[in-house]
Amino acid sequence: MTKILLVAAREFRHIASMRSFWVSMLLLPAALFIAPLIHDLLEDDEPTRIAIIDRDPGPAGEAIAARLAFEDRRDELAALSRYVRRYELEAADPAAPWAVHDRALTGADVAAYEDAGGLEAALERIDAVRPDDVRDFDPPSPDYALVEPPAGLAEADAAAIEARRDTIFDRATAAGPVPDDIVLIETDADGRPVIHLVSRDRPDATLLGIVREEAARALRTQALAERGVDPADSATIEALAPPIMISTPQPGGGARETHVIRSILPLALAYMLLMSLLLSGNWMVQGAVEERGSKLVESVIACVRPWQLMMGKLVGTTAVGLSMILVWVGCAIVAALMTKGIVADLLRPALDSIATPGAILAIVYFFVLGYVMLSTLFLAIGVLSDNMNEAQGFIMPMMMIILLPVMYMLQAIVQDAGGIGLQIMTWFPPVTPFAVLARLGAGIETWELVGTAILLAAFTALMLWLVGRLFQASLLKSGQKSGIGQLIDRFRIAQD
Amino acid sequence: MSILSMQGVTKRFGDITAVDRLDMHVAPGEIFGFLGGNGAGKTTSLRMILDIIRPTEGRIAVLGEAPGQEHADRIGFLPEERGLYPSMKAIDTITYFGRLKGMDAATARAEGMALLERFDLAERATSPIADMSKGMAQKVQLATALVNRPDLLILDEPFSGLDPVNQQLLEAEIVRAARRGAAVVFSTHIMQHAERLCDRLLILRRGVKKFEGDLAAAQGLVPPTVRLTARADLAARPGIAAARILGRDGDWTRYEVDLSPDNDPGTLLETLTREGVLLRDFEARHAALHDIFVHLVGSEPQGEAA
Structure with missing residues (x-):
C-alpha cells in the first residue's frame, strides 16, 4: 500500500x-x-427604436404609440409580480396588481399600476416589507423606444423613404438617433389609413402584430362611427375581454x-x-x-x-x-x-x-x-x-x-x-x-x-x-x- | 553461502529459448560478471533475478528466497536502458527510489546527498534531470541503485555509454560495494572491465552457459602461447603443437609457439635449454579474457546475433 x-x-x-x-x-x-x-456585453438590452410618421387624421398612429408604451409597462408589471411572488412580498399591498397572481394582466391592471405611481411607488411599498437578504428588483429593459423621424422624412412618401434606405438606417453617418423601424401612416383615396413599415432589418413579429392590431382597431372604430356608433361605445366594446384566470406553479416549481x-x-x-x-x-x-x-x-x-x-x-x-x-x-x-x-x-x-x-x-x-x-x-x-x-x-x-x-x-x-x-x-x-x-x-x-x-x-x-x-x-x-x-x-x- | 543462485533456469519466449538450463551462484562480497554478446540472455537472466519476468522452468533464490519486489530494500539495480523522470530534481529522484526501496524520506535524502557529493554533483542536487548532461543523469541513475546500500547490486551493461571518467567512477563504486560485503552482478560484453573487476565470471552463448569460474580457471581453458627468439628450427619438436614465424633478424628467428596440451612454458624452456637451443628471449603469454571468450563463444563479443 x-x-x-x-x-x-x-x-x-x-x-x-x-x-x-x-x-x-x-x-x-x-x-x-x-x-x-460576456453575456452582458452580448445581450441586446437596447430597445427597438421606432419612428412614427403619422399623416392620417385617424387615431391609428396614436394608438400604436400608446400600445408600445403599454407593452413595456405590462412587461415591467409582470416582472414585478413574479418578483413579489418569488419572495412572498404580497403583504406590501395585497390589492395591488403586482400582488395578484391568479389571472392574466389586463389593460385595467396596467392603468391601476400607473395610477398608483408606477414602479417607483410600488418599490417604496415593497421595500417596507422586504427582508435584507432579498435582492433588489431588477426591472426589465423596455422593448421599444419612440424616436423622432430622421430629418427630411416628414414630407417624404413611402417610395422616397425606400430610396433613402441606405442613409436613413446608417448609424455611422446619422446625426440623431437612428430608428430600427419607420411606421409611415398615410391615407388612401377612400380616406382609410394605409401603413408602410420600413424596417432596417426584418421587423420583429410582436411589433408587426401590434401595428396590425392597432391599425385594425382604428379602422373598426372609424367604420363603426360611420355607421352611427358613438366612438366611446365602440371603445368600450373593443376593450371587452373575458378575464383569464391562470394557475401557475411557484417560481422554481x-x-x-x-x-x-x-x-x-x-x-x-x-x-x-x-x-x-x-x-x-x-x-x-x-x-x-x-x-x-x-x-x-x-x-x-x-x-x-x-x-x-x-x-x-x-x-x-x-x-x-x-x-x-x-x-x-x-x-x-x-x-x-x-x-x-x-x-x-x-x-x-x-x-x-x-x-x-x-x-x-x-x-x-x-x-x-x-x-x-x-x-x-x-x-x-x-x-x-x-x-x-x-x-x-x-x-x-x-x-x-x-x-x-x-x-x-x-x-x-x-x-x-x-x-x-x-x-x-x-x-x-x-x-x-x-x-x-x-x-x-x-x-x-x-x-x-x-x-x-x-x-x-x-x-x-x-x-x-x-x-x-x-x-x-x-x-x-x-x-x-x-x-x-x-x-x-x-x-x-x-x-x- | 550464496546470496543469489539459479538452478536449471530456462526462459522461453514462444519458440525462442532465451536462457537454457542455467546454473550459477554468487556469494556475498563477490564481483560476478555475466559475459556474452548481444542476445546471449544476460538481460533476461537479470530480469528473472529481479522478478520482472518469471522463468519458464528452474529455481532462482535471491537472498535465500524466491525473487520478488519485497527484496527491493536489499537490492540495487541499474538497467541497460536508462532514463529518469525529466522534470524531477536529482535529489528528489534518488529520494523517490530510496523510498520505493523502503527507506524513510530523511534517510533516503541524506544518503542521496552523500552519493551526489561523492559523484561531484552536490551542486546540481536541485537541478531537474532534463537540465543535466547525459553523463550527470547517468550518475544520478547510479545513485538510485546505490541509495539503499544494497546487499545485491545488479548492473546491466553498466559501462555502455559512459565516458572514461565515469567508467572509472563506476569501477570504484563496484569495488566499494563489494568491499562493504555486497554481491555485485554485472553484465557486459566489454572484456577489459570484467578482466579487471570480476572475482568470477559466467560466459553465456545464446542462453547456454559456456563457463563459470574465476579468471585463472578461464585461462586454463585456453593453453598459453610462448613468444621466443631462437637460432634453431622449432618446427616438429616434441611439446610444440605449432610454431609460427613472426620475423627474422640475421640468424635469429622470432616465433609464436602453441604448446601441446600436456606441455607448459616452463617445461618447454627446460627442454630447449637441455637440447642446447640458443635463445635470445622467451616470453610466456596467458590467454586474455577476450581470447577465452572467442575460444568459448566462437565469435567476437559484440558479434553475437541479437
Missing part, C-alpha cells in the same frame, strides 16, 4: 507541476466568472422547471466528472507514454510490482481529478455566496433532490468508481502507445464513445425527454456514472440504481484485471505495431 501511495504521490506532484494542469483547472472558474460579463432545477446539481456533477476525466485522462496517457519512452520503467518495476505501479498511477490521477473538482465546487460556493440570494434560491430546491443519505452515497459511489473505471481505459491507451501521436489515435475515438452519449444524455435530461434511450444508456458501463448522476435529480428507480451499481463495480473490476495484464505485458515493450494481434499477444505474454 505504501508503494502505491508513493507512486500516487509522485504522479500527483508531477501533474500538479504542469502548467497545463493549472491552466485547465482555473479555466472553468475563469469561464464562469467571465461568462456573465412546475413539472419541467422543478425537473430542471432538481437536476441542476447532479447534471453539474456529471459535467464536472466528464471535464475532469478528459483532462486527467490525457495527463495519464502522457505520463504513461513518457515513462515508457524515457526507459525508466524497468528501474521502477524492479522496486514495485506492475499492479502496484498501475494502481499508484490510477490513485494519483484520480486524486488530481477529484482535487480539480473540489476547486471547482469551492469556486461555485464562493460564487453562490457572492451573488447573495440568487444562486442560493436556485440551490435550495436543487439540493433537496440530493440531500438524502442514499443520494449522497450514490453520488460518491458512482463518481469515484466512474472515475477509476474511465481512468483505467486511459491508462490502457498509455501503455499501448509508444508516443503521444499514436496515443491520440486511440484517445479521439474513446472520447467520442463517452462524449456523444453523455452530451445527448445531458440535453435529454434538461429537456425532460429522457425515454427508453436514456434508460438503455444507463446500463452501458462507460457512460453509466454520467447517466446515473444525471438522472438522480429527476428520480431513478432503486432497482435500477442497485443494478447499475453492481454492473459498474463488475465492469471496473474487469477493466482493472484486463488493463493490469496489459500493463504488465506492455511495460517493457516498445516499437511494436499496435493492432488487435499485438494486443492478444500481450495478454498471452501476461499469462506466462
Whole structure:
C-alpha cells in the first residue's frame, strides 16, 4: 500500500507541476466568472427604436404609440409580480396588481399600476416589507423606444423613404438617433389609413402584430362611427375581454422547471466528472507514454510490482481529478455566496433532490468508481502507445464513445425527454456514472440504481484485471505495431 | 553461502529459448560478471533475478528466497536502458527510489546527498534531470541503485555509454560495494572491465552457459602461447603443437609457439635449454579474457546475433 501511495504521490506532484494542469483547472472558474460579463456585453438590452410618421387624421398612429408604451409597462408589471411572488412580498399591498397572481394582466391592471405611481411607488411599498437578504428588483429593459423621424422624412412618401434606405438606417453617418423601424401612416383615396413599415432589418413579429392590431382597431372604430356608433361605445366594446384566470406553479416549481432545477446539481456533477476525466485522462496517457519512452520503467518495476505501479498511477490521477473538482465546487460556493440570494434560491430546491443519505452515497459511489473505471481505459491507451501521436489515435475515438452519449444524455435530461434511450444508456458501463448522476435529480428507480451499481463495480473490476495484464505485458515493450494481434499477444505474454 | 543462485533456469519466449538450463551462484562480497554478446540472455537472466519476468522452468533464490519486489530494500539495480523522470530534481529522484526501496524520506535524502557529493554533483542536487548532461543523469541513475546500500547490486551493461571518467567512477563504486560485503552482478560484453573487476565470471552463448569460474580457471581453458627468439628450427619438436614465424633478424628467428596440451612454458624452456637451443628471449603469454571468450563463444563479443 505504501508503494502505491508513493507512486500516487509522485504522479500527483508531477501533474500538479504542469502548467497545463493549472491552466485547465482555473479555466472553468475563469469561464464562469467571465461568462456573465460576456453575456452582458452580448445581450441586446437596447430597445427597438421606432419612428412614427403619422399623416392620417385617424387615431391609428396614436394608438400604436400608446400600445408600445403599454407593452413595456405590462412587461415591467409582470416582472414585478413574479418578483413579489418569488419572495412572498404580497403583504406590501395585497390589492395591488403586482400582488395578484391568479389571472392574466389586463389593460385595467396596467392603468391601476400607473395610477398608483408606477414602479417607483410600488418599490417604496415593497421595500417596507422586504427582508435584507432579498435582492433588489431588477426591472426589465423596455422593448421599444419612440424616436423622432430622421430629418427630411416628414414630407417624404413611402417610395422616397425606400430610396433613402441606405442613409436613413446608417448609424455611422446619422446625426440623431437612428430608428430600427419607420411606421409611415398615410391615407388612401377612400380616406382609410394605409401603413408602410420600413424596417432596417426584418421587423420583429410582436411589433408587426401590434401595428396590425392597432391599425385594425382604428379602422373598426372609424367604420363603426360611420355607421352611427358613438366612438366611446365602440371603445368600450373593443376593450371587452373575458378575464383569464391562470394557475401557475411557484417560481422554481412546475413539472419541467422543478425537473430542471432538481437536476441542476447532479447534471453539474456529471459535467464536472466528464471535464475532469478528459483532462486527467490525457495527463495519464502522457505520463504513461513518457515513462515508457524515457526507459525508466524497468528501474521502477524492479522496486514495485506492475499492479502496484498501475494502481499508484490510477490513485494519483484520480486524486488530481477529484482535487480539480473540489476547486471547482469551492469556486461555485464562493460564487453562490457572492451573488447573495440568487444562486442560493436556485440551490435550495436543487439540493433537496440530493440531500438524502442514499443520494449522497450514490453520488460518491458512482463518481469515484466512474472515475477509476474511465481512468483505467486511459491508462490502457498509455501503455499501448509508444508516443503521444499514436496515443491520440486511440484517445479521439474513446472520447467520442463517452462524449456523444453523455452530451445527448445531458440535453435529454434538461429537456425532460429522457425515454427508453436514456434508460438503455444507463446500463452501458462507460457512460453509466454520467447517466446515473444525471438522472438522480429527476428520480431513478432503486432497482435500477442497485443494478447499475453492481454492473459498474463488475465492469471496473474487469477493466482493472484486463488493463493490469496489459500493463504488465506492455511495460517493457516498445516499437511494436499496435493492432488487435499485438494486443492478444500481450495478454498471452501476461499469462506466462 | 550464496546470496543469489539459479538452478536449471530456462526462459522461453514462444519458440525462442532465451536462457537454457542455467546454473550459477554468487556469494556475498563477490564481483560476478555475466559475459556474452548481444542476445546471449544476460538481460533476461537479470530480469528473472529481479522478478520482472518469471522463468519458464528452474529455481532462482535471491537472498535465500524466491525473487520478488519485497527484496527491493536489499537490492540495487541499474538497467541497460536508462532514463529518469525529466522534470524531477536529482535529489528528489534518488529520494523517490530510496523510498520505493523502503527507506524513510530523511534517510533516503541524506544518503542521496552523500552519493551526489561523492559523484561531484552536490551542486546540481536541485537541478531537474532534463537540465543535466547525459553523463550527470547517468550518475544520478547510479545513485538510485546505490541509495539503499544494497546487499545485491545488479548492473546491466553498466559501462555502455559512459565516458572514461565515469567508467572509472563506476569501477570504484563496484569495488566499494563489494568491499562493504555486497554481491555485485554485472553484465557486459566489454572484456577489459570484467578482466579487471570480476572475482568470477559466467560466459553465456545464446542462453547456454559456456563457463563459470574465476579468471585463472578461464585461462586454463585456453593453453598459453610462448613468444621466443631462437637460432634453431622449432618446427616438429616434441611439446610444440605449432610454431609460427613472426620475423627474422640475421640468424635469429622470432616465433609464436602453441604448446601441446600436456606441455607448459616452463617445461618447454627446460627442454630447449637441455637440447642446447640458443635463445635470445622467451616470453610466456596467458590467454586474455577476450581470447577465452572467442575460444568459448566462437565469435567476437559484440558479434553475437541479437
